[in-house]
Amino acid sequence: xxxxxxWVFFAIVALQVVGLVAFAGVKQYAxxxxxxxxxxxxxxxxxxxxQGDYAILDYEIAVVPDRYEGLFESGDDVIVVLTExxxxxxxxxxxxxxxxxxxxxxxFIRGEMQSDGRIDFGIGTYFVPEGTGxxxxxxxxxxxxxxxxxxxxxxxxxxxxxxxxFSP
Amino acid sequence: MELVVSCxxxxxxxxxxxxxxxxxxxxxxxGASSEADAERLEPQFVACIRREIxxxxxxxxxxDEVAEVLLARYESTEAERRSFxxxxxxxxxxxMGAVLVGLGVVGLVAVNWSEISDLxxxxxxxxxxxxxxxxxxxxxxxMGYARVGIALILLGAILFGASIHLIAQAYNVExxxxxLVTAWLLGxxxxxxxxxxxxxxxxxxxxxxxxxGFRAQGWFETGFESLSVFILGLAVYISVAGALFAAGRLxxxxxxxxxxxxxxxxCGFIIAGIGVYILSWITLWREVEWWGFGDLALSxxxxxxxxxxxxxIIISAVGMILVGRLSPREVPDPDRDRWELVGVFxxxxxxILTLVSLIFTVTWVWMVFNxxxxxxxxxxxxxxxxxNRGYLVNIAFILFGVTVxxxxxxxxxxxxxxxxxxxxxxxxxLLIVMALGLERLRKNLLVRMRSESLDQ
Numbered sequence: 001x002x003x004x005x006x007w008v009f010f011a012i013v014a015l016q017v018v019g020l021v022a023f024a025g026v027k028q029y030a031x032x033x034x035x036x037x038x039x040x041x042x043x044x045x046x047x048x049x050x051q052g053d054y055a056i057l058d059y060e061i062a063v064v065p066d067r068y069e070g071l072f073e074s075g076d077d078v079i080v081v082l083t084e085x086x087x088x089x090x091x092x093x094x095x096x097x098x099x100x101x102x103x104x105x106x107x108f109i110r111g112e113m114q115s116d117g118r119i120d121f122g123i124g125t126y127f128v129p130e131g132t133g134x135x136x137x138x139x140x141x142x143x144x145x146x147x148x149x150x151x152x153x154x155x156x157x158x159x160x161x162x163x164x165x166f167s168p
Numbered sequence: 169m170e171l172v173v174s175c176x177x178x179x180x181x182x183x184x185x186x187x188x189x190x191x192x193x194x195x196x197x198x199g200a201s202s203e204a205d206a207e208r209l210e211p212q213f214v215a216c217i218r219r220e221i222x223x224x225x226x227x228x229x230x231x232d233e234v235a236e237v238l239l240a241r242y243e244s245t246e247a248e249r250r251s252f253x254x255x256x257x258x259x260x261x262x263x264m265g266a267v268l269v270g271l272g273v274v275g276l277v278a279v280n281w282s283e284i285s286d287l288x289x290x291x292x293x294x295x296x297x298x299x300x301x302x303x304x305x306x307x308x309x310x311m312g313y314a315r316v317g318i319a320l321i322l323l324g325a326i327l328f329g330a331s332i333h334l335i336a337q338a339y340n341v342e343x344x345x346x347x348l349v350t351a352w353l354l355g356x357x358x359x360x361x362x363x364x365x366x367x368x369x370x371x372x373x374x375x376x377x378x379x380x381g382f383r384a385q386g387w388f389e390t391g392f393e394s395l396s397v398f399i400l401g402l403a404v405y406i407s408v409a410g411a412l413f414a415a416g417r418l419x420x421x422x423x424x425x426x427x428x429x430x431x432x433x434x435c436g437f438i439i440a441g442i443g444v445y446i447l448s449w450i451t452l453w454r455e456v457e458w459w460g461f462g463d464l465a466l467s468x469x470x471x472x473x474x475x476x477x478x479x480x481i482i483i484s485a486v487g488m489i490l491v492g493r494l495s496p497r498e499v500p501d502p503d504r505d506r507w508e509l510v511g512v513f514x515x516x517x518x519x520i521l522t523l524v525s526l527i528f529t530v531t532w533v534w535m536v537f538n539x540x541x542x543x544x545x546x547x548x549x550x551x552x553x554x555x556n557r558g559y560l561v562n563i564a565f566i567l568f569g570v571t572v573x574x575x576x577x578x579x580x581x582x583x584x585x586x587x588x589x590x591x592x593x594x595x596x597x598l599l600i601v602m603a604l605g606l607e608r609l610r611k612n613l614l615v616r617m618r619s620e621s622l623d624q
């Protein structure tokens with residue numbers, strides 16, 4: 001291998017490593033600096049070939065109330081302003097943009113309207129150690145701890161099953 | 169004649185190699201070039217060129233002295249033959265080992281042990297990825313173990329993908345997120361070119377096809393259970409096949425990447441073959457006719473779909489036109505140029521026809537696709553024989569066999585037995601008539617060649 005080819009090879013390897021660290025870093029930063037909220041959910045439990053067992057999480061706030069009918073089309077950004085009521089955070093308002101909640105310093109989550117009328121927040125998956133998915137599947141009450149960045153992007157940080165933190 | 173020319177060309181390049189035009193340092197310049205070097209020295213090639221030298225001597229083309237010198241150059245000892253076989257076996261075993269270890273690590277990621285923290289798992293995985301690359305580089309380029317070294321770099325590339333998925337798992341990124349495999353692909357492609365490794369190129373093509381599959385989740389409002397959506401997706405894959413074939417032709421013009429050509433071509437033909445085979449199904453188009461295309465309004469298909477479809481078509485077509493102009497062959501070969509253009513534009517045409525047939529719900533198009541399979545098979549066999557490419561003939565025979573078997577059972581299930589029998593007899597008679605025509609053409613050519621030589 002010539003000197004220049006060696007440089008190219010190690011530059012690619014370095015870029016890959018930096019890319020991996022950056023990917024993890026961005027996610028960790030979002031979790032560390034975000035606002036943590038608890039959302040009401042309802043899971044099912046399949047398996048991914050690459051990443052193992054996981055629970056599909058669904059959220060009560062993913063259903064847009066009837067009064068907003070016609071406001072959102074499939075593919076639209078949806079901003080859901082949240083408010084804390086008891087143990088969980090619930091939807092207060094569904095908006096098409098985030099300028100007013102930002103102005104009012106409110107907590108909000110960003111999602112995308114799907115063709116089935118539900119909102120996808122990008123937090124529909126919770127990975128669990130192999131063989132522990134049944135606990136999630138059988139739980140009567142599932143709450144999800146979610147970290148929200150300033151932009152409303154969400155990351156799942158934990159699951160609460162029947163009032164107890166899930167730690168297999 | 170093609171075989172002789174092929175032998176001669178390879179012989180000349182090997183001769184240049186032996187005469188110091190390309191020295192040993194350059195030979196081991198890149199790990200994958202050692203794969204190409206091994207190909208140049210393959211025993212079949214040596215046997216072929218030795219046979220030809222004997223023919224030239226017998227025909228008086230070269231003197232006995234020159235023949236002896238040439239034969240001495242292409243002497244292949246038992247030890248060399250064994251060394252070649254062992255080298256190839258070592259390469260195959262090393263790649264298989266790397267794939268197995270890689271899959272094992274992916275499995276470990278999937279287990280998602282709670283005993284080890286996410287951070288520790290991540291540090292371990294990134295360290296192993298980098299270590300695998302460095303060990304591979306040392307073995308391939310510093311210690312002379314090119315085969316094992318490249319296999320370790322391949323392992324590093326697989327671990328890179330596993331690391332991406334581990335991070336996604338740790339932070340609960342949506343399962344089957346469309347960008348994970350795309351990111352993996354973007355990391356592996358430059359590595360394939362930096363190392364010139366065929367194994368990494370194959371991984372890149374697999375990742376490209378997978379990445380498109382994951383991206384396709386967002387292209388349509390309905391899932392792939394809708395046949396119309398399935399056919400739309402298939403059209404993109406066929407356009408990819410065209411782009412791969414064109415890429416193969418482009419690489420053929422550059423010595424550094426000539427060993428990539430066969431992979432690009434085989435992948436292109438296999439993808440196009442599978443695509444046309446699926447599209448030749450009568451039941452597929454009958455279902456489309458039944459359900460209609462109505463539910464799937466084209467306006468709801470994502471812009472990304474059209475951009476990618478057009479991009480692959482443009483890459484295929486423009487790439488083929490440019491390759492002839494920007495990088496003409498050292499020895500002009502208009503016959504080969506024509507065949508290459510027919511190959512690429514044929515595949516591009518199939519991709520566009522697929523889309524058009526679906527949009528206008530032309531359900532009888534299954535007949536057209538069956539004719540395309542037949543013409544494609546004949547063209548591939550012809551090109552395979554003409555340009556001495558056995559793999560083309562193999563792909564053509566497999567495609568023909570599978571399609572004929574499928575049609576036999578499919579037609580039996582849909583039409584009357586009489587229809588089935590008649591359609592097979594008609595197709596068979598057509599092929600025999602075509603063969604008769606070809607044989608007659610060959611005879612005429614021979615007669616003309618003989619009369620021309622007599623005239624001279």
